[in-house]
Amino acid sequence: MKSHGDFTQRYGSWGLIAGASEGIGAAFAQALAARGMNLVLVARREALLNRLSEDLHQGYGINVRCVAGDLADASFLEGFRRIIEDINPGMVVYNAAYSPIGDFINVPAADLMKVVDVNVRGPVVLVRMALPPMIKHGRGAVILMSSLAGNQGTPRIAAYAASKSFNRILAEGLWYELREKGVDILACFAGAVRTPGYAGASQKDAPGTLDPGVLAEKTLAALGRGPVVVPGAVNRIAYWIMGRLLPRTTAVRIMAGSTKDLVPSGKGGA
Numbered sequence: 001m002k003s004h005g006d007f008t009q010r011y012g013s014w015g016l017i018a019g020a021s022e023g024i025g026a027a028f029a030q031a032l033a034a035r036g037m038n039l040v041l042v043a044r045r046e047a048l049l050n051r052l053s054e055d056l057h058q059g060y061g062i063n064v065r066c067v068a069g070d071l072a073d074a075s076f077l078e079g080f081r082r083i084i085e086d087i088n089p090g091m092v093v094y095n096a097a098y099s100p101i102g103d104f105i106n107v108p109a110a111d112l113m114k115v116v117d118v119n120v121r122g123p124v125v126l127v128r129m130a131l132p133p134m135i136k137h138g139r140g141a142v143i144l145m146s147s148l149a150g151n152q153g154t155p156r157i158a159a160y161a162a163s164k165s166f167n168r169i170l171a172e173g174l175w176y177e178l179r180e181k182g183v184d185i186l187a188c189f190a191g192a193v194r195t196p197g198y199a200g201a202s203q204k205d206a207p208g209t210l211d212p213g214v215l216a217e218k219t220l221a222a223l224g225r226g227p228v229v230v231p232g233a234v235n236r237i238a239y240w241i242m243g244r245l246l247p248r249t250t251a252v253r254i255m256a257g258s259t260k261d262l263v264p265s266g267k268g269g270a
């Protein structure tokens with residue numbers, strides 16, 4: 001791990017985490033706070049954000065701003081223009097996601113559009129706002145949370161899986177465009193992670209399930225080493241078998257087997 005000074009010198013003194021109140025987002029907040037980065041924490045549940053903010057301020061002496069709101073809301077997203085101008089974040093983690101569970105045809109159209117709003121429009125808008133100052137200063141990083149569910153079509157979470165594929169592909173293109181501008185772009189292609197969202201949707205841990213803190217550390221360690229990280233050895237094997245070895249239709253069938261028992265919870269994860 002780089003020293004605190006190295007990390008904030010490389011990525012600036014402020015980070016912004018979209019989807020920070022619990023689970024993986026809160027783990028990124030801990031990991032960045034431990035590296036001495038001041039943070040803007042974004043999520044809908046203000047009480048959770050305030051508690052985390054207090055813990056991080058007490059534990060690491062960093063400054064924390066909480067911004068409560070819904071990333072599906074275009075006017076809420078627009079408000080980040082001023083925040084970005086103000087704090088000039090050198091690190092943006094887009095972690096929030098929405099994942100309604102069920103066959104596409106049984107999910108209300110409004111819920112499918114919310115998948116697009118939170119998982120696709122949100123990162124596009126926020127990253128487009130955050131990149132110009134990063135490029136101007138020649139330093140920065142963007143982490144987009146993707147998922148092994150987006151390695152192929154995934155029945156019962158079809159729109160969510162497609163949105164996670166979008167984030168991975170977006171990261172790859174940006175990685176190339178920005179590779180000589182001092183900005184590291186990384187998609188985290190996560191397998192199962194023990195978060196409240198995952199626990200709400202899944203009855204038991206899948207093989208290779210990681211703790212959020214481990215995932216956050218492995219992801220930060222991968223910054224600057226290419227556009228995609230797959231944290232965890234079991235997940236890397238699954239990624240290779242499902243994405244490279246098997247015919248895609250076989251991979252989709254296998255995913256259908258693993259999502260058939262997902263419980264609708266209205267939360268992120270998978």
Ligand SMILES: NC(=O)c1ccc[n+]([C@@H]2O[C@H](COP(=O)([O-])OP(=O)(O)OC[C@H]3O[C@@H](n4cnc5c(N)ncnc54)[C@H](OP(=O)(O)O)[C@@H]3O)[C@@H](O)[C@H]2O)c1
Nearest residue numbers: 019021022023024043044045071097147193195197268270
């Ligand atoms: N957990 C897994 O097994 C797993 C596997 C692969 C990929 N991932 C990816 O990892 C990321 C996080 O997963 P997770 O399991 O930690 O999810 P989670 O437990 O549902 O947490 C998501 C975070 O985002 C916030 N959030 C969700 N929707 C939001 C919205 N509309 N506006 C503002 N904030 C919102 C939530 O806070 P509020 O509810 O307070 O708003 C929460 O802090 C997601 O992108 C997911 O696709 C997770």
